[in-house]
Amino acid sequence: MLVLLAVLLPAPAAAAPEGEAPVETTSTGELPKTTVGFQAYEDVAVISTAGPLEFSGAWTEGAFWIDWGAGSCSGSGETCLLRVYFSPGSAGPKAGALHVMVDGYEDWVLPLSGEAFEPRLALEPASVDFGTQRLYQGQERQLQVRNSGEAPLQLSGIDVEGPDSGRFWNGGSDCWSLPDGWLDPGESCSAAVYFQPEEVRDYEATLKVSVNGYYVTAPLSGAGGQAVMKAAANPVDLGAVTVGTAGDLATIELVNEGNLPGSFFIAVIAGGDARSFELIDESCSGFTPVAPGEACRVRVRFAPQSSGPKQARLALFGDDDGGTMIVLTGEGVAPVVGFDLVGIHFGAVATGARSAPQPFVVRNGGATALQLGGVGIVGADPDQFLLAGDECTGATLAAGQACRLRVRFAPGGLGAKAAALRVGVPGGALTAGLSGTGVASAAEAKRSKHKGKRKRRAVRRNATIHNRKAKRDRRRAKKRSGKAGRHHSRDRLDRG
Numbered sequence: 001m002l003v004l005l006a007v008l009l010p011a012p013a014a015a016a017p018e019g020e021a022p023v024e025t026t027s028t029g030e031l032p033k034t035t036v037g038f039q040a041y042e043d044v045a046v047i048s049t050a051g052p053l054e055f056s057g058a059w060t061e062g063a064f065w066i067d068w069g070a071g072s073c074s075g076s077g078e079t080c081l082l083r084v085y086f087s088p089g090s091a092g093p094k095a096g097a098l099h100v101m102v103d104g105y106e107d108w109v110l111p112l113s114g115e116a117f118e119p120r121l122a123l124e125p126a127s128v129d130f131g132t133q134r135l136y137q138g139q140e141r142q143l144q145v146r147n148s149g150e151a152p153l154q155l156s157g158i159d160v161e162g163p164d165s166g167r168f169w170n171g172g173s174d175c176w177s178l179p180d181g182w183l184d185p186g187e188s189c190s191a192a193v194y195f196q197p198e199e200v201r202d203y204e205a206t207l208k209v210s211v212n213g214y215y216v217t218a219p220l221s222g223a224g225g226q227a228v229m230k231a232a233a234n235p236v237d238l239g240a241v242t243v244g245t246a247g248d249l250a251t252i253e254l255v256n257e258g259n260l261p262g263s264f265f266i267a268v269i270a271g272g273d274a275r276s277f278e279l280i281d282e283s284c285s286g287f288t289p290v291a292p293g294e295a296c297r298v299r300v301r302f303a304p305q306s307s308g309p310k311q312a313r314l315a316l317f318g319d320d321d322g323g324t325m326i327v328l329t330g331e332g333v334a335p336v337v338g339f340d341l342v343g344i345h346f347g348a349v350a351t352g353a354r355s356a357p358q359p360f361v362v363r364n365g366g367a368t369a370l371q372l373g374g375v376g377i378v379g380a381d382p383d384q385f386l387l388a389g390d391e392c393t394g395a396t397l398a399a400g401q402a403c404r405l406r407v408r409f410a411p412g413g414l415g416a417k418a419a420a421l422r423v424g425v426p427g428g429a430l431t432a433g434l435s436g437t438g439v440a441s442a443a444e445a446k447r448s449k450h451k452g453k454r455k456r457r458a459v460r461r462n463a464t465i466h467n468r469k470a471k472r473d474r475r476r477a478k479k480r481s482g483k484a485g486r487h488h489s490r491d492r493l494d495r496g
Helices: 442-495
Strands: 023-025 040-048 053-061 064-066 074-077 079-086 092-102 108-117 121-124 128-134 139-147 157-161 168-173 188-195 202-211 214-225 229-231 236-242 250-256 264-270 277-282 295-302 308-318 323-333 337-339 343-350 358-364 375-378 385-390 402-409 415-425 428-439
Touching: 040 108, 053 064, 053 079, 064 092, 079 092, 079 108, 121 202, 121 214, 128 139, 128 188, 157 168, 168 202, 188 202, 188 214, 229 323, 236 250, 236 295, 264 277, 264 323, 277 308, 295 308, 295 323, 337 415, 337 428, 343 358, 343 402, 375 385, 385 415, 402 415, 402 428
Parallel strands: 128 214, 236 323, 343 428
Antiparallel strands: 023 040, 040 079, 053 074, 053 092, 064 079, 092 108, 121 139, 139 188, 157 202, 168 188, 202 214, 229 250, 250 295, 264 308, 277 295, 308 323, 337 358, 358 402, 375 415, 385 402, 415 428
16 A cells, blocks of 8 residues: 655745845934924935836825825835825924835835924014003904914914903904914914993903914903083073073083093084074084193173073084983073153253253163163154163163163254153063243344334334325325226216
């Protein structure tokens, strides 16, 4: 019986590597400085020095990795292209290696190194105080965001935080339009911050610029302000004044109780009974603002046009903080004024002479002061009477007060004369009658008597002359009549 024996021999061993692969590279293996949390890369070309080789892959050690989407290192060829990234998780120098596998050779190893830095930012200025800003008016400030670290970085956020973040906001930044989004060491970009208060108070917030969990902040502060122009009293009562009379000047002081200067561009009296109130002058409008704690003044006067309660508004219109309205009130009182006499009869006064002055009293019988107007003599014969004394023209009579006038009669001719004394009062005029008779003086009477005698003699003389002439005319007529009779008788005898 034949027995066959099979001898199992071990499989031939794989060929031992023939040493380091015949490749080279121009890369130093030192990657760019990198900020922690970011990554940097370098393209590494592994080139065969012995013709085509069989590349079977690559791998890395340490904080480095290969982006296979950006290169290839497999198959037959003379070049292996790899993009190697450095992604540090902490600061400090880092070391690693790139391993390239080539069939038949030991791994080709490229030592890798890189240095990582914590992100560093600086805000300039380090804080922003907007000061006191007028309500609802926004103000902008620019801050510079500077990379104060050793490696490039990309910002991840610019935000405003804090209790009043609603009144501060990031208005815009060119940090998002940097080339490739990177901020190189020492490079800056700008961020705008706006502040718009809506109340009179202090505001606080924080500007926060972030880089992958690291951030830098700048305190933001500001205050809301406005001018608050207030009068000590509102409404302002200007009291009771006689109709047609101007009351005393009243000064209204407006104090700025706010925390910003205030100004007005116009002041007017309007509404209701505006015609009964006068704006005399004011120092509130114009180009000089009223500082906080300071005051401006308006002078007004009440001059009612009719009786009864009156009301209007002093309106001051401002550029920034609106306007201020002050109510003006007063009481118009009907005048109670008159002469103590209804008139004076001066009697008979010789022409060319003057009577003794006769007094007239004008009395304010009301409860408020009144102002008199002009005084004059009017009527049929105003030139026959003279104003000998005047305490009343333009006078202001307090309640119960009186003024005095004096009048003379100075006739310029004979006969009855009449006129009236007139005094202007609010709403009209007072009149008092003036009368008298002009008579001849003693000298004129004597002259008149002699003149009468001469006139009577002339009349008698003229009568005598007239009578004589009449007698002559009768005699002549009688003679003519006798001659005519004789001629008539003859004619009858002849006919017979």
